Amino acid sequence: xxxxxxxxxxxxxxxxxxxxxxxxxxxxxxxxxxxxxxxxxxxxxxxxxxxxxxxxxxxxxxxxxxxxxxxxxxxxxxxxxxxxxxxxxxxxxxxxxxxxxxxxxxxxxxxxxxxxxxxxxxxxxxxxxxxxxxxxxxxxxxxxxxxxxxxxxxxxxxxxxxxxxxxxxxxxxxxxxxxxxxxxxxxxxxxxxxxxxxxxxxxxxxxxxxxxxxxxxxxxxxxxxxxxxxxxxxxxxxxxxxxxxxxxxxxxxxxxxxxxxxxxxxxxxxxxxxxxxxxxxxxxxxxxxxxxxxxxxxxxxxxxxxxxxxxxxxxxxxxxxxxxxxxxxxxxxxxxxxxxxxxxxxxxxxxxxxxxxxxxxxxxxxxxxxxxxxxxxxxxxx
Numbered sequence: 001x002x003x004x005x006x007x008x009x010x011x012x013x014x015x016x017x018x019x020x021x022x023x024x025x026x027x028x029x030x031x032x033x034x035x036x037x038x039x040x041x042x043x044x045x046x047x048x049x050x051x052x053x054x055x056x057x058x059x060x061x062x063x064x065x066x067x068x069x070x071x072x073x074x075x076x077x078x079x080x081x082x083x084x085x086x087x088x089x090x091x092x093x094x095x096x097x098x099x100x101x102x103x104x105x106x107x108x109x110x111x112x113x114x115x116x117x118x119x120x121x122x123x124x125x126x127x128x129x130x131x132x133x134x135x136x137x138x139x140x141x142x143x144x145x146x147x148x149x150x151x152x153x154x155x156x157x158x159x160x161x162x163x164x165x166x167x168x169x170x171x172x173x174x175x176x177x178x179x180x181x182x183x184x185x186x187x188x189x190x191x192x193x194x195x196x197x198x199x200x201x202x203x204x205x206x207x208x209x210x211x212x213x214x215x216x217x218x219x220x221x222x223x224x225x226x227x228x229x230x231x232x233x234x235x236x237x238x239x240x241x242x243x244x245x246x247x248x249x250x251x252x253x254x255x256x257x258x259x260x261x262x263x264x265x266x267x268x269x270x271x272x273x274x275x276x277x278x279x280x281x282x283x284x285x286x287x288x289x290x291x292x293x294x295x296x297x298x299x300x301x302x303x304x305x306x307x308x309x310x311x312x313x314x315x316x317x318x319x320x321x322x323x324x325x326x327x328x329x330x331x332x333x334x335x336x337x338x339x340x341x342x343x344x345x346x347x348x349x350x351x352x353x354x355x356x357x358x359x360x361x362x363x364x365x366x367x368x369x370x371x372x373x374x375x376x377x378x379x380x381x382x
Contacts, residue, residue, distance in 0.1 A: 030276050030315050034268040039235065039255030042177040043269040045279050046185055046241070046248035047311035048355075052273045060159050060174040061254050064229030065102070065125050066237050067167030067175075070160075070183050071133065072122055074147050075114070076191040078137050086115035088136070095141075096131040101168060104129040105206050116205060118194070123203040124210040125228070127166040134165035141165055155182050169233050177252040180239050184226055184250050188241065198225030198241075215263040216240050220270070226250075228262070238262040242270050247279045276316055282324070282347070283310040288362055290326055292342065295380065297334030297365040298372065304342055304359045314349055321350045326359055331380075336365040 033043070033053035040061055043053040051057070078084055089111040097108035104126030106112050112120075112132065120129035134144035141164055148162040157179035163170045188195050201218070202211045213228040222242040229237040235255035242249055251269040256262040283289055288303035304326070312322065328343040336342065343359045 034272055036253065036265045036269065037256060037261060038253045038265055040177045040252075041254065041265065041269065042181055042252045043273050044181045044185075044250045044252075045273070045277070045311075045313040046188060046250055047279055047281070047309075048313040049185075050313035052249075052277055052313070053269055054177070057178040057252075058159055058176050060176055062167075062169060062173065062231060062234040063175045063180065063254070064167045064231040064234035064237055065127075066180055066227055066229040066239055066254075067162065067165065067173070068121050068125065068130055069180065069187065069227050069239060070148050070151065070162060070175075071130050071144075071165045072118060072194070073183055073187050073191075074144070074151055075118060075133055075137060076187065076194050077151065079114075080191070084114060084137065086113065086118075088114045090114060090117060090132050090136040092128075092132050093135055096128050096135060099127045099131045099166065099168075101127040101166065103127060104210075105208050106132060107206070119197055119200070119203045120205055122197045122227070123200050123212050124205070125213060127168065130165040152179065152183070155179075155186055157182055167229060167231070167234075169231055177254055180252045181250050184239055184241065184252075188225075188248070188250075195225065198227065199223075213259075214238065214240070215259065216242075216267060219263070220267060223270070228259075230259075236262040238266050240266040240270065242274075244274050246281075247274065247277075249273045277313055278316050278319070279311055279313045280319070281309055281311050282322075283345075285309045286362060289345070289359075292326070292328060292332055294332045294334055294336065294365050296367060296372070296377075297336070298367065298369070299363075299365050302332060302336060302342070302365055303362045305362050306345060307339075307358055307360045310345065310347075310357060312347055312354060314354070318349060323348045323351075327356075334365045334367045336361050338362065338364040 040056040040059045042057040092106045092110050094108050102125045104120030104124050106128050117129040117133050120126040134141040138144035145162045152160045160175035160179045163173045216223040222244045225241045226239040237254045240251045251266045253262050253265045285308045288305045291301040294302045324347050326343050340361045341358045344356045345359050346356050347354045
């Protein structure tokens, strides 16, 4: 059942309807995304989750060191939960020290802070640091992989499975471009203070300075992450994120032929997204966008709003074509609990539905007195 936009809701939505006089707005046609020579790729708006370009985004592929985005995310969550701190000193095992591939160059039997290990893993892509962190958090790398898979499930990463913390090749170790975008977005959203390390261009440990392998940090000042990866099986991979103005994009490129190819492909996708699209926060979470009629309650009106910030990503210069309305879940009858879903906010562009999101009660409404119920029954009858 559709509820028309009236009263205060009209005021909150009024800015969606921009007066442009009698002239038609100038709109740039949206070309096809750039051709990217990769096994799989994806371009996603961070705030709205809208996909702006994709190719085989759900194809399961070996992620190489992109795995460390998930490894770091799990460690960040453990820190946030109070299970460890950045100052904790981690004893380096022989297994961590012997781990092949890229290294931070920690030494067996020494103690290294969690913070240094995280930077060594994120900036230097140290496999030795990844194993040391995994063992410290969970006792063993195998047990830590269980935490990675549990976090993947929570984030809705439906086509991922991890068996190690490094990304070293294993037939049961895989993920997808879509899933990597999900965990990257979660890290940016939940741990902004730690995400800043992904933009650091170099890190020195044990007298050895190593540069971040993400070339885009030097080529585009709007890029502030995220992570590279490479094995023979995975090819050259890169997850990148950039912020220009209020818009942030995440690109994932898997299985290119060289370091330069992954950098060029990622930059082409990011430039495409910023050039032809724009993002807007339409409504903040928990703020009333309408007051709906409630029957049989102590109050006749209920303020409702979205449970989370509402963002939309649309072609540039189409802002004035946006519209919105609320679809109620039938007649609202008390009692109603605060936080209860009472309908959906439907966003459309040129009459094409872009998204639907829950609208919740921002207050509780108890049952009314016998007199209020009788009056409402009479009103409904008429």
